[in-house]
Amino acid sequence: MMRHPRVWMSLLLCLAFSSAHASWTVNMAPGATEVSRSVFDLHMTIFWICVVIGVVVFGAMFWSMLVHRRSTGQQPAHFHESTTVEILWTVVPLVILVLMAIPATKTLIEIYDNSESELDIQVTGYQWKWHYKYLGQDVEFFSNLTTPQDQINNLAVKGEHYLLEVDEPLVVPVGTKVRFLITAADVIHSWWVPALAVKKDAIPGFINESWTRIDEPGIYRGQCTELCGKDHGFMPVVVEAKSKVDFATWLAERKQLAATEKELTSKEWTLDELMARGEKAYNTACAACHQPTGEGLPPMFPALKGSAIATGAAAGHIGIVVNGKPGTAMAAFGKQLSEVDLAAIITYERNAWGNKVGDMVTPKDILEFKKAQE
């Protein structure tokens, strides 16, 4: 392949005129908050300290390599110790480090001050999506990657925010101290938004705290930064900062939406309606593991197509979706998804890809199942 000059040419062209979004960014950005700017300043300070030390040490080495070589007729000196210089180059770095530690400590103390927050949001990491819950506001939702599979598989042109786009970003108001309570439902994830300088591990069974106060409205993008399995690279974090007024409007709309969603539970559903909703919900919640074709990725992620559970009694099927299967990657979706979505997904799984059970699981069935468990 490499023998073709055209390949090389296109490679060079790629490098020289790479697509509009590609960049040669070499440094961190100062970010959008006071904390992120202090962090950036620390980063630059320690960087320049390293540069100065590097210039001095490497400069001396290169000078020495140019001058003190046998080919220039140098005779080796014989000195091999000096307590004075040893003490000097122990103490001087120590002093520099102490000076560096002072601003670092200050910033760290500021970052750790989680008190007096004005809005609390619980952030939960799932394989492989984020869940946001506005505490005390009755608003919660999942945030899923929206980059189409075709772009990932190079069958379509990649968009500007390739892999950094979600269906529902986390919306926060500007100029407000927002506290994040970060946890996970399955494995360890890490919630990171570079522009906010917030990175905190999401650990199952524990809650970590972090906070931010964003200056300007805007969209800030980040990613999960702790290896969390197959789709670790495919669970972005997107934060949308709105003005306080816009945020209030948005929150009111979301509350309204949540109320309407609740009413759906008591609605009389038809099989077609459930199948349509189920397909959509399945593709966001289940397809990453069980695949859009229902064939799964055995043996880690079993096939649902023709599976005993998906074609067996409804109760067993509801049970595994609601409660998960301990000791495997199958999570308990009972608390993650609404009754409507659970019912739709289960109905869909029983009647898609050639599974022909023909029955219908309704939101009421799910509610009854949950009640029976209590």
Next chain:
Amino acid sequence: MSAVIDTHGHAGHDHHHGPAKGLMRWVLTTNHKDIGTMYLWFSFAMFLLGGTMAMVIRAELFQPGLQIVQPEFFNQMTTMHGLIMVFGAVMPAFVGLANWMIPLMIGAPDMALPRMNNFSFWLLPAAFSMMVSTLFMEGGGPNFGWTFYAPLSTTYAPESVTFFIFAVHLMGISSIMGAINVVATILNLRAPGMTLMKMPLFVWTWLITAFLLIAVMPVLAGCVTMMLMDIHFGTSFFSAAGGGDPVLFQHVFWFFGHPEVYIMILPAFGAVSAIIPAFARKPLFGYTSMVYATASIAFLSFIVWAHHMFTVGIPLTGELFFMYATMLIAVPTGVKVFNWASTMWQGSMTFETPMLFSVAFVILFTIGGFSGLMLAIAPADFQYHDTYFVVAHFHYVLVPGAIFGIFASAYYWLPKWTGHMYDETLGKLHFWMSFVGMNMAFFPMHFVGLAGMPRRIPDYNMMFANFNMVSSIGAFMFGATQLLFLFIVIKCIRSGQPAAAKPWDGAEGLEWTVPSPAPYHTFQTPPEVK
């Protein structure tokens, strides 16, 4: 002991002193040189295998999008690449160098515990065959990163994880036995007159490394045993649902893991401290401070582990403690770098391949040290943590650090091992190709990391595309160049100018007092050190 040797000297004069014939020579050998050779070849084989996996990773990351492998397999590649390079390539290479060189440097006839030496080597092929075989098992091999954080490596792991755990146990046993052997040899078998403070620095750094190994390999064994219990016996060490704690895993792992990174660099410090004086034709500057600096680094390595965990949510005071302690490491490390630079100062330098690798070691390892210092600043680490900046950092300390140290040692001592000089032109070519390839592969990783690219992802946004392509090209170049090294070594063994007992005019040490190649048995009568 000496009585036995005496008897042997009188009665067993006609015994053959050469190696046994055939394959059984290698299976049954207790000779430190044979075992050293096997360690070195094994390590090189693992280096090529782990390198091949790196090539798969870089090929997938050549462009955005998924082209060559799926995320599942990509994760297995990153995991296996890390495990193989750490436990299969770097550590055995240093044990190989220790086996070959420590007895020659201290004037001992062999390692103190030769049979155990044989056993500790042969555990390794068993361990790695088992570990690599998991790639072909149903569900695939380890896919949870070389740091194998729970619960991804327990509840959510592929079934082959049990084989992985057993393989880690075997590697641990091998390392512990190797380390005990090194300690026993150095403390008991030094030639008369060789006091501790007269030992070559390579011996010193290995002595300290061996103590680190003995201290932390059992911790790793405990860690994987707890995993085993969680997976198969219903315990909940690392599961909050059963009263355990996933963060406990990280504390235990990094209590092993941080000293482990010094295990991979200290012997290289020692080797470079022998090579730079040899080619500067000037004694090592500050021998005593080098010894104390090494000991200080080893001590500090036990109290900095949580700097790998700045984002897990440790309390403020803990965070501050680990930040300060980590920054402190810069002091003894700086002392070492300053000492090497001063050794070169006003020397009469020539730049044969071992010297080239050693000078590059000092400069590039220092760059890795600088990024390490940046990572130590906890608030800044929140931005660096688990991004490509970290990948750049540890590759800078491990590739031009540990691996260049190993290359420098190999070229320096090849004449002693083979009795032939290697091809200097090809050696220099190997150096320059490695140097350019390695910098091209790893330097841009700093940039994409700072720009926000997380590590361990198979696909990325276009804003990271340019530098990733540069990285991949550099990595392919570095990878391909290592085949040249194989060629150089084989050429050196089979042909090449005969080497004098002391082929480097500035070299010091007992190893140069025996002929090249070093006879099968050396120092049966201990030399006198003044």
